Amino acid sequence: MQNNDDLTVKATALTIFICILFGANPVAIKFSLTGLGAFTAVGIRFTIAAVVIFIWARVKNIPLKLTQKQLGQMVILAAIFVVQFSCFYIGLGKTTASHGALIANVLPFIVLVMAHFFIPGDSISLKKGLGITLGFIGVMFLFFDEQDMTGDLKKGDLIILAAVFMWSSSVIFVKRIISKYNVVQITIFPMIFGIPFFFLGGFLWDDQMIRMINPTIIKAMLYQSIVTASFGFIAWNSLLQKFGATALHSFIFIMPLAGVLFGVLLLRETITTHLVTSIIFIVSGVIIVNLRRKKHPVSVH
Template structure:
């Protein structure tokens, strides 16, 4: 499709739907963890999603190629992807969806901070520095919120932060290496393939692989593989190719907002004034970080 200079109605609608799918995915992961060990579940998801992406690429005539010339950055990308989901699935096993989501979706904060020192043209302006400060204040508020702390777990909270940092590592690897030259199907297949091997190999170190799985847990795995890890990510990468990255990234604040609401509605998680205030600070901060720079 033709490259566009700004988000139109179709793009905005697609991003809202994708944000809702990502938010629902947090709840689905937590439910699925009831039937499978978290890291084993993440590994199974990668295996299923890899099969879907390879079939899709074959049907579309899209080649999975170019990895030989980019072996080391490709492996680094796969390792960051693996770490992200070890941390995220463990976090959602230990703490609430609301706390994990706020901390996980703080990724743009850490990316902006590191990019200030590593990426040309990414120096923090006053606007972006304000967004960074607000979002970091929100993260601290979420960690200290007494209303939800009893329902959460500090280990899970720290794991969610680890997932956010790993996600930022993925973005930096793509920006700083030749991995960015690979097409979307190749990038995604690479991450899924490396993570499938590593997650399944490491999963016995994280406890029982099976926790009395039932149909709801199998359905959860299917949802994650089909709507998030394969077609969901391909859809997002497609939007990045059409619309400005900063405009697309600005919609990332919707996912933690929707995740907190879904955790409250679907799982009965406590949501007090503190967690809502923390969410608001993180959301505003992410928007300021990703807005085009003011003159």
Template sequence: MQTPDITGRSWLFVAILGLTWGGTFLVTEVALKGITPFWLAAGRIGFGAVLMTAIWTFTGAKLFSAPPTTGTLTTLGVIGALSSAVPFMLLAWGQQYVTGGFAGVSMAAVALMVLPLAHFLVPGERLTRRKSLGFLIGFAGVVILIGAQAFESTGASLETPGRIACLSAAMCYGFSSILMRRLPAVDTIGLATVLLLIAACITIPVALMVEGPPPLPETDTLLVIAFLGLIPTAAANFLRTYVVRTAGPVFMSLTNYQVPLWSVLLGAWLLNEPLPASLLWAMVLILAGVGLSQYGAFRRLFER
């Protein structure tokens, strides 16, 4: 396993992922008007898995460069569950009982969870004071952006389990990135495809058990599900896999600081939602945190 190699392409892909996932919340709200939460997750993952399988087959359907061990195959199954299937379902259930702000802060916490895990489990991802301070500053920017609603109570009887579900989803994303980075040499397209296939095999039966047979959505809803499966699921899963495998899970976790920021900006642009007064300060803190934590990567980028 090589040490992280952060290039200009890495920065571009992380920026694209932040924008893509930041806009996903708006599209998801539209889709939920015509389909239930678990079937929405199963639908977008299933569509993404079918699309990636077609691409993977066209490119030769390769995965490992050498015969995998039983342990590697087991790890692959765990990553498939933790990278999308389990967190999608936890968030779908948990967001019924918590504020949207708390869910946003939970996702931003992924970066803080990944940092100490990577220090012990991923070569080249040492936990330094500068990096830790940068991540804390960026997290503070996210909290300021979301505001007091991040910690407001909904009064729901299942609010505490709902918060635990959201934080557990964040932990799933963190652990899956660490495990993905530790896999042996593997084809990126193949890995992204297999992870979606595993996730589909989990979410579809669970949606059937929890919500019964899938509803027959209208054409508009089907188009939205297809879009979610194509862009923020299939394409984004490939980009995430590439970034984690090349630049490392810590660098990939910077995406989680961008998502709330893009969500607010796109909401203001597309839905005419008011911009919070704290936006400027939040942006300054988030960018300062990213710059401080990735100072070495910035310097190496311009030295190339």
């Protein structure tokens, strides 16, 4: 693995591009929800993604077989996965893509707090504490945003925040067990185990599983399934294996910025003072948390 200073121009460009793609995902979800129920949309997304990743794993000869213990762990991870994405899609159906993108990017802050208590040796430093504080202040500004007076937006924000808490729990759980898996196993099996429950949820709770299908909805579903859940995963983990998390995480502040930008441009969402303030706090927090002091070589006399 190369270090942070070895990130090439090509790798840097690819990392920025992937962050933009991930940031735009809430906008694609909003488009898909115009014609699909929330549970149905997430079920279709991960059905396509699981098929694409499975084919890629076969081509690359990546082993997928699980032990009995791993199977039990994947069932737990799948249960979290189902609740997490169900909440995320339901929440986005009630709030804006801009709010969804910003709240989703509170994930690293919640993970840091949880890791402090559940991952030995992973404590919160002063720098991390400052970043976490800024991030949560940014979220608080979203809840005082007055662009929707009905309260449905705030309800959607709360549901997405619940999804991010579940997502953070998943990250902590994965950190504890990841050494026993390859990255494809840890990604594809929660999808495979979760898909039947998404469609069951769609049958039971979506007002209509499929209200309409048009080219926009099809493109939005392919974007979520192939561009982010499949290509995004493969490209991100390939970079992660080569350059490490430190190099890549230096760019994740791009995700909330991209989410808000695409929400405004493609969905005509309103830019409010609260939204701008939230962006400033959350992006600043992400940058501070991921700021690394450059190590200077020790001179030998």
